[in-house]
Amino acid sequence: MLSFLYRVFVDSWVGRIVAGLFFLAFIGFGVGDVLMNIGTERADVVARVGDRPILVQSYQNALQSEMPQVAQSMHLSDPSQIPASTREQIAQQVLTRLVLQAEIAEAADRHGLIVPDSVVRDEIFSIPAFKGRDGQFDRALFNDRLRRTGMSEGRLVDLVRQEQASRVLLQPIRDGATVPDVMARRLFDFEAQTRTIDLVRVPFDSQQPPATPTQAQLARYHANHPWEFVAPEFRHARIVVLSADTIGRQIDISDDDLHKAYDAQAQTFNAPERRDVQIVTVPTEARATALRAQWTDGGAWAQVQKDAGKDAAAVELSGMKISDVPSADLGKQVFAAPANATQGPIKSEGGWVVFRVTSITPAHATPFGEVRQALHDQIAHSRAQAVLADRVQKLQDTIAGGGLDSIPADLGAAAVSGDVDASGLTHDGTPAPIPGSDAVRQAVVARIFAQAKGANPELVQGPDGVWYAVSVDGVTPGHALTLAEAGPRVAAAWLADARRHMADRQATAYYTQAQGQGGLGHVSPAIAGLEHSQPISPMQPAPEIPREVAALIFRLTQPGQSVMTEAGDSYVVATLTAINHPDPATQKNLYDRVRAGLAQSMGDDIEMGYGNALEGVVKPRPNNSAIHAVMAEVTGSQNTGTAQ
The missing domain is CATH 3.10.50 (Chitinase A; domain 3)
Structure with a gap:
């Protein structure tokens, strides 16, 4: 856990400024205790770790940075579509992360770790996100990036200083992990045998x-x-589905708009020629000539790799475009060569080259007519997404006022009805024609079999941003089949x-x-x-x-x-x-990787133990009223998509 925190903080300041979703998988302890402790604090502080406050604004900024990434990972177009329960979980985990960061910084202070201003300045100047095209720190770019992320310069300086102190604190903890030879040898023997x-x-x-x-x-x-030999229970249901796809079916797209979209995606529809190439680079022409003489067919590649020598480079490249070849001259020769014929020697910047083209994928241009429908669906889906929230509200009001019998045709909702079993199949064993993905169909069927016959339909949100309502008006119980029936x-x-x-x-x-x-x-x-x-x-x-x-x-x-x-x-x-049983001496690279992996795992365990210890030493003091206010904002006022 802490090693992940360390890598995010130290290796990427884009990750430090806008924390990634991956924290959610690794930071999972402490939030229950934090939220259970009761303290008094001023309104703009959500928690205090030692003398270090965690401000409401910092908490809100972290959440604002987190939610779009979560929405993207869930394939949602807007954070407001994230279910309220998920938003609350994210808010809790972000709070846990901020508390942990403060605990580490507090521990660094207790140990007297002081970071000079010059070190902070050098660290900020080295961040790639703040460098211009000349590779130097760009003040205007720096200001623009801070403004976009909602962070002040002072706050960034504080974060960098905390990170540097945390690095000094955590690195010796990681370095203390040593792997016994017998452990490394046993794991190597198991994995490499x-x-x-x-x-x-x-x-x-x-x-x-x-x-x-x-x-x-x-x-x-x-x-x-x-x-x-059992006949399953069948239920007769009426189903209404509303999504960007169902709305998009009613949207007309002009040919002019379709051609503009086609031109904008020209690189997608016009693929260049690609080739698979096996290539060897050696220091001398004589060795290259010998390799070509040996390389008579495709089956000789493994032997060519062995005979190339330690000072050679033998690689296999798949799906290369001519622009992928670093040398323009070499690229021309590779893309002029026939397939399955060894070529060379060729002098290049890195030495003498011998190569063999193993596969050729010709350039392909997809005509407009072949992608017209796909472009139409793409644009229609995008435009439908913009009106989906308004249509959801209208559909919800319509269902509340008159059930499923009075839905206007211009809402773009799709309606189906029929018998279905708990597996989503009709009487003839085919899948019920419920609009949407498999996940949507499963959700709708689950709703049908959870809802009582005659119960009022409710509009609910399902997977993939799809909204649906069902009404069950008939139930045929399951029963055992007789021998004649089976x-x-x-x-x-x-x-x-x-x-x-x-x-x-x-x-x-x-x-x-x-x-x-x-x-x-x-x-x-x-x-x-x-x-x-x-x-x-x-x-x-x-x-x-x-x-x-x-x-x-x-x-x-x-x-x-x-x-x-x-x-x-x-x-x-x-x-x-x-x-x-392998010999480590003959597979040193693999043995070193196994040993390094063990050291990484042991370092993770030690850091995790240290993080748990910090929870007991540095007691967080939460401000429950401020925390609950932020939680209510996250799960309440932002919950614009929840149907009642």
Whole structure:
């Protein structure tokens, strides 16, 4: 937690000025205690940490910076559309963050950490957001950025000074985390070790039952599995949906506006040629010539990388445009070369280059006619968004006055009705035609089955900024199906169960043989369809190996052991054939990454412990009346989109 705070404060002053949403995932402790303590304070202070006040204005500024980012992450066009409960949670977490910042700054003061003015000035001058095109601090840009973020120069100076003191305080805490060699070695061995396996799959549908079921067998299966043959409850509902999409369907867009939008997005509709390239740069022409002679086909790339040498650069670049190539001359040659033919040597600024184009995606221009409808929907959606709040209010008033029977056609609402089950399906098993995304349909169906028959409809906000109201006017209870009613469903279920049972028996036979004979590869006669895997590791799982099998394989302790499990529509039996333990000396980069990751985690734990300790040492004194006033403003007056 504190390490994240440190990184946001130290690494990015854009992040320091406008705090990111990611704080919400890491700062979660303390707010309950803060809000429970009662104190008296002047009206413009929400809390005091030691002698350090947290002003109402600072709290409001932080919230104003936070809410648009939260709205964007929720795919909402305006912070006012954030549900009231979410806004309250954000307000609490932002308060917790401000308290924690003040606690760290207070701790730095107690330790006598003094930051000279020169250090503060140098830090502010180094912030990229305040630098002009010449790379130097720009006073006019500085003033403009502060004005846009609603921050005074004095406040920024205070924040920088606090951050510098916090850095001095926190860095030794992080640096105190040391990783024992045995811990690093064990984790490295687990993550970098590779294993190979033999496996055989027994698909359910590969089994053929000996005969079609008799009527007695079907009756017995139906009686033993009654939960499989139930007619669900259906409800007849009338539904009204209002969203930017439904309003947009009534908005006419002129051809002139559509052409302007097409021209404005020319780069989107006119894609340049792109190429995938494998490229090697070496210091001398002789080595480049040798590499080209060796590089005769696409399969030689791995060997070319190995033979290039430590002083060479061998990279594979995907989806390159000609403008992505740093050297204009090299770019021309790359985009003039044919596919699957090694080119070079070519002299470049960085050395001698040999390359091979592996794929070419031609330039593509999308004509206006192909995107006309998409442009229309895009513009209509944007214009509809601007009138959505007004239409919501009108629809709410209409429903309150006359239910769902008197909705004007010009509101842009979409109305549907019919029977639907709790899964959102109609009687014929197809999804009910409810306007909106899957999330919207799920919300509407949930509302239908939570609302009593005959209850007055209410306009509520759902996912994706969609508003809807439902009226339930009929309920058909669910019931168990008789054998005659279930009909073909019983026969199909019996057949599937029989195939699954036969596959289970076959896989069990393979597993028993493997256990008795030292593995699948030793079973005699040889098993048809036996697969031999490439080396797999926890860090590089093989996509062709079912994840259920991979999870079990890394629990085995020695080659020759076997496992059996169900994976998807098959049973799988697998034998561990080899375990390769890596040597840290031959994979130093990976070992160093593992060790660094452990050190980072240990540093996080130590900082978290320090942060918890600060809660007990520096007692925050909240001003509940000021806090509740800000909370009421956040969840009340801003809650313009809540329907009653």
